Amino acid sequence: MSVWYAEKKLVGYSMCDVRTMCRSWELSFAFGLLRGSELCTHFSLFSSVIMVDEAHERSLSTDILLGLLKKIQRRRPELRIIISSATIEAKSMAAFFNTSKKRREQEQGPTREPAILSVEGRGFNVEIFYVDDPVSDYVRAVISTVLSIHDQERTGDILVFLTGQDDIDAAIQLLTEEAQSSGKQGLVAVPLYSGLPRADQDLVFSPTPRGKRKVIFSTNIAETSLTLEGIVYVVDSGFSKQRFYNPISDIENLVVAPISKASARQRAGRAGRVRPGKCFRLYTEDYFASEMSIVGIPEIQRSNLVSCVIQLKALGIDNILGFDWPASPSPEAMIRALEILYSLGVLDDDAKLTSPTGFQVAEFPLDPLISKMILASCELGCTEEIITIAATLSIQSIWIPVRGVQKELDEAKLRFAAAEGDHVTFLNVYKGFIQSNKSSKWCHKNFVNYHAMRKVIEVREQLKRITQRLGIGLKSCEGDMQAVRKAITAGFFANASRLEPFSHNGMYKTVRTSQEVYIHPSSVLFRVNPKWIVYHSLVSTDRQYMRNVITVDPSWLTEAAPHFYQKQMHSSIPQ
DNA sequence: GAGCACTGC
Numbered sequence: 001m002s003v004w005y006a007e008k009k010l011v012g013y014s015m016c017d018v019r020t021m022c023r024s025w026e027l028s029f030a031f032g033l034l035r036g037s038e039l040c041t042h043f044s045l046f047s048s049v050i051m052v053d054e055a056h057e058r059s060l061s062t063d064i065l066l067g068l069l070k071k072i073q074r075r076r077p078e079l080r081i082i083i084s085s086a087t088i089e090a091k092s093m094a095a096f097f098n099t100s101k102k103r104r105e106q107e108q109g110p111t112r113e114p115a116i117l118s119v120e121g122r123g124f125n126v127e128i129f130y131v132d133d134p135v136s137d138y139v140r141a142v143i144s145t146v147l148s149i150h151d152q153e154r155t156g157d158i159l160v161f162l163t164g165q166d167d168i169d170a171a172i173q174l175l176t177e178e179a180q181s182s183g184k185q186g187l188v189a190v191p192l193y194s195g196l197p198r199a200d201q202d203l204v205f206s207p208t209p210r211g212k213r214k215v216i217f218s219t220n221i222a223e224t225s226l227t228l229e230g231i232v233y234v235v236d237s238g239f240s241k242q243r244f245y246n247p248i249s250d251i252e253n254l255v256v257a258p259i260s261k262a263s264a265r266q267r268a269g270r271a272g273r274v275r276p277g278k279c280f281r282l283y284t285e286d287y288f289a290s291e292m293s294i295v296g297i298p299e300i301q302r303s304n305l306v307s308c309v310i311q312l313k314a315l316g317i318d319n320i321l322g323f324d325w326p327a328s329p330s331p332e333a334m335i336r337a338l339e340i341l342y343s344l345g346v347l348d349d350d351a352k353l354t355s356p357t358g359f360q361v362a363e364f365p366l367d368p369l370i371s372k373m374i375l376a377s378c379e380l381g382c383t384e385e386i387i388t389i390a391a392t393l394s395i396q397s398i399w400i401p402v403r404g405v406q407k408e409l410d411e412a413k414l415r416f417a418a419a420e421g422d423h424v425t426f427l428n429v430y431k432g433f434i435q436s437n438k439s440s441k442w443c444h445k446n447f448v449n450y451h452a453m454r455k456v457i458e459v460r461e462q463l464k465r466i467t468q469r470l471g472i473g474l475k476s477c478e479g480d481m482q483a484v485r486k487a488i489t490a491g492f493f494a495n496a497s498r499l500e501p502f503s504h505n506g507m508y509k510t511v512r513t514s515q516e517v518y519i520h521p522s523s524v525l526f527r528v529n530p531k532w533i534v535y536h537s538l539v540s541t542d543r544q545y546m547r548n549v550i551t552v553d554p555s556w557l558t559e560a561a562p563h564f565y566q567k568q569m570h571s572s573i574p575q
Numbered sequence: 576g577a578g579c580a581c582t583g584c
Contacts, residue, residue: 165579166578194578195578221579221581224581225581242579243580299581307582462584466584520577522577545577
């Protein structure tokens with residue numbers, strides 16, 4: 001017996017293999033050899049049990065995987081599936097996989113009602129405390145809670161859950177001030193969020209000095225992604241930043257939102273890893289009991305679905321709207337994804353993958369817009385440049401995230417800044433890095449993140465291999481940035497926006513939906529405000545910001561996607 | 576004048 005183990009971190013890897021399995025079924029089905037064929041025998045020997053861990057986290061990949069497994073199980077009744085999940089989700093998971101009713105009707109084999117097995121957790125007991133009255137300012141409440149823990153409780157480090165960098169910086173500053181003014185000693189405040197440079201993140205793991213108490217101020221990175229030792233006290237603000245996608249406007253919002261009970265339990269559990277601990281929740285018990293949602297909204301209902309749809313299409317699942325999800329995404333989001341893929345030429349009139357474009361785009365483990373940009377670069381003869389850009393766009397940031405030395409960072413950026421925009425600036429940085437012989441010193445001098453650049457090189461190599469496999473020649477345009485910009489437009493034409501005439505504050509409107517948007521301050525075109533641009537993504541906080549923008553000629557938009565812009569743009573684009 | 580967290584290759 002072999003076991004498939006699809007853990008959160010391995011899901012990507014396992015998905016490839018599930019894909020192989022599915023394709024084989026489609027194949028054998030097509031030949032009418034569903035059971036007992038060579039292929040099927042091979043696969044039933046190959047795997048008889050599949051286990052999915054951390055299913056309660058409801059990430060995009062686990063939800064797709066669960067939907068696929070249910071589909072697979074219908075064809076492979078002998079297949080055993082083990083879903084490991086938090087207690088809170090067990091029943092709904094079981095209900096999702098419960099096909100017993102139907103099966104009995106069809107008199108196909110034994111009852112297949114899923115069994116729920118309960119396994120005791122390994123953690124120590126964590127005592128929970130609530131506030132008596134709702135708090136109005138959770139950063140202040142956090143600090144007073146930390147100070148009183150420090151006063152009244154025995155040794156042990158404190159982990160504080162906040163929402164983002166702003167909160168964390170504010171809290172650390174406030175704690176430093178309060179501790180100073182009240183003469184309190186022995187507290188070591190440490191920030192933790194993903195944008196933090198590597199060396200600073202490592203501080204979190206360094207042992208607490210003797211007689212000191214470490215206070216880690218963290219985003220929800222410490223909730224599931226990494227484990228901290230030595231935590232005895234947890235302070236839970238009750239909030240986190242969450243991404244919400246609006247399919248009508250096609251915009252992703254990053255908003256501070258209340259966490260779910262499942263998250264609250266997960267956070268509390270972080271206090272009980274080494275010995276019995278305590279968790280201080282900065283909300284009332286009544287709120288927890290009666291108002292907090294049981295589980296968070298699954299990622300699939302908060303996301304743009306283009307990648308997801310293309311993945312399923314590539315598996316041969318054509319009836320996307322009828323796919324059985326653990327939680328169904330909204331029809332609007334589905335339709336929007338289909339519409340975007342159609343406009344990219346990835347899907348045809350029957351919503352089937354086009355050949356070769358659709359199949360080629362599906363080969364890349366990237367956002368389909370980026371994959372399309374790579375394919376377009378082939379004809380324009382700038383694939384060398386475009387895969388560098390594609391690799392850079394899939395990295396969070398190539399700049400060193402520093403606060404306080406903002407001016408120096410901006411000046412460093414100017415050395416690479418290109419009038420065309422951010423994508424071309426990336427090319428300049430990449431060129432400089434290669435010319436420096438991939439030197440970390442060079443990076444340091446130029447405020448470039450060395451680890452990020454190594455990653456860019458690595459991803460670029462992989463993209464190069466895929467393009468070669470697809471038979472795309474690696475041509476360079478030798479400095480012809482118009483070709484590069486056209487290739488970007490071929491993928492991102494839907495993300496075009498135009499500077500509002502007479503705008504004094506750099507307001508743009510998106511061509512497609514006339515949304516009010518602004519160039520992100522991190523862009524080299526910030527304050528430059530060229531008339532027509534195409535952006536990579538929108539980030540929405542208090543305003544809608546376009547991140548990574550490039551200047552375009554509006555005629556390229558209609559050229560790249562006549563069907564897409566025909567009706568809506570007629571009036572706004574000069575011919 | 577601003578960045579919750581993750582993933583593919």
